[in-house]
Each structure stands twice: as C-alpha cells, then as structure tokens.
Amino acid sequence: MGSSDQPASAATATRRSYDSTLRRSQAEQTRAQILEAATRLFAERGWSVGVREIAAEAGVSFETVYAKFGSKTRLFLTAFDVAVVGDDRPVALAQRPEFAALSAGDRRERAAAGAALAADIYARTAGLYRALREGASFDPELASRLVEAYRRQRSDVRAAGEAVAGRTLATDEAEGLWAVISTEVYDLLVNNAGWSHTRYRNWIADATVRLLGPD
Missing domain, CATH: 1.10.357.10 (Tetracycline Repressor, domain 2)
Structure with missing residues (x-):
C-alpha cells in the first residue's frame, strides 16, 4: 500500500x-x-x-x-x-554594462556613450524628479530621498566623467559636468524647449568633450 x-x-x-x-x-x-x-x-x-x-x-x-x-x-x-x-534588479548603475561602455573607444565615442546613458535615464525619470521635488515639500522621507538622489547623481556623473576622460577630474570639472548633465537641464531642453531625444544626446556629447578636452 x-x-x-x-x-x-x-x-x-x-x-x-x-x-x-x-x-x-x-x-x-x-x-x-x-x-x-x-x-x-x-x-x-x-x-x-x-x-x-x-x-x-x-x-x-x-x-x-x-x-x-x-x-x-x-x-x-x-x-x-x-x-x-x-529594471527591478538590485544592481547599481555604476556596475551595469551601460556604464562600462564609457571606458571603451576614443574620448568622443566615450562621451557619446555617456550622453546616450544620461538621455535614456532622464527620459525615464525627468517627470519623476519633478514629482519628487514636489512631494519633498510635504513628506520628510521624500525630502531625504531627494537629497540622496542628487548626491548619487553627482557621484555617478563624476565617475562617468572620469571614465570618459580617463583621468581624475578636478572638482570644478566634475561639478560643472554634473550641472550640465542634470535632470533640470534635460527637462528644460526636451520637455520645455521641445528638443528631440537625439538632439539632446548629441548636445550632451559635444558639451562633455568641450568640458573635458580632447584625447
């Protein structure tokens, strides 16, 4: 049985x-x-x-x-x-293949990879950053996250800039690059001035090369 x-x-x-x-x-x-x-x-x-x-x-x-x-x-x-x-995977941006691409090719190619990464991220997040800034006025947890989001963004842009430049950036270079490659600038140019995704991406690539200098 x-x-x-x-x-x-x-x-x-x-x-x-x-x-x-x-x-x-x-x-x-x-x-x-x-x-x-x-x-x-x-x-x-x-x-x-x-x-x-x-x-x-x-x-x-x-x-x-x-x-x-x-x-x-x-x-x-x-x-x-x-x-x-x-996506929902617990993998930091700096550890992803898109970030590794910033170290491949010459400086213009690396700057183009960085610009494409920034454009894609901001296409997904620009509206959410607006909501976060709005909500931070009412919710202490959102206020704390806004500070953290900017800290992380600042750190990621510096790491990306150093990967593109192939060297350590001076403070003014890193923070100037962060100001240019920011959510607010994307919002102004794409969502207010009507720039296309491609036009913004090309402008960021050119601006990065100008800020960091040629190879």
Whole structure:
C-alpha cells in the first residue's frame, strides 16, 4: 500500500510546486503592472496623483496596491528607483554594462556613450524628479530621498566623467559636468524647449568633450 501511495504523493507535490510558481508569477505581474501605472501617472501628474487612480490604471484594487507597497511614498520610491536603472534588479548603475561602455573607444565615442546613458535615464525619470521635488515639500522621507538622489547623481556623473576622460577630474570639472548633465537641464531642453531625444544626446556629447578636452 505504501508504494501505491507514492505516485499520488508525487503528483500532489508537483501540483503544489506548480501552484506556488504560478502564484509567484501572478504576484510579480501584478507588482509590475502597479509600478508601470505609478511611474506613468506620477511622471504625468506629479505627486498629487492618488493611489486610487494608480490602482484603477493598473487594473487592481486600492487594497492590492497597499498590500504590495505599504504606502504611497514607498510606491513612489520603488517606481523612482526602478526608473533610474530601467529594471527591478538590485544592481547599481555604476556596475551595469551601460556604464562600462564609457571606458571603451576614443574620448568622443566615450562621451557619446555617456550622453546616450544620461538621455535614456532622464527620459525615464525627468517627470519623476519633478514629482519628487514636489512631494519633498510635504513628506520628510521624500525630502531625504531627494537629497540622496542628487548626491548619487553627482557621484555617478563624476565617475562617468572620469571614465570618459580617463583621468581624475578636478572638482570644478566634475561639478560643472554634473550641472550640465542634470535632470533640470534635460527637462528644460526636451520637455520645455521641445528638443528631440537625439538632439539632446548629441548636445550632451559635444558639451562633455568641450568640458573635458580632447584625447
């Protein structure tokens, strides 16, 4: 009798494993839908967008959003972090292949790679930075994250500039480059002056070469 029970037990275990895998997949899909909706609405409407609006956009309940993220602030910060690097993997920007490309080729090629990276990041995050600055006026956690976001951005731009230049940058060079390659400048040129993504990217590449000098 014991041996005849084994196939049924194995089938039950397989079914449980399948059900568990399916639930995880569905949970990940729901989380991704919420983040996509939150990213789009925060970028378009700013910090004032409500969780109920995000839930409706994602096609889930209000309670599901809170169950997944705990609060509007945590939802926003998760969306912001994902938008900066482009995915949900816990890998810092400076450790990604796109960053490694800044050390390949001559200075113009490296500057072009840096400009492409910056343009892609700001295309995803410019609206979220506006929402973060707005929310920082009301929420201490967002205010703290804004300071941290600028600190990290400043550090990343310096590291990128040094990879492009192939040398250590002076403080004025690094901070001047950070000022030029900033979210606010992207917002002014692309979202206000109407520049195309390509025009902005080419301008940043030229500006980087001018600031850092030729090879």
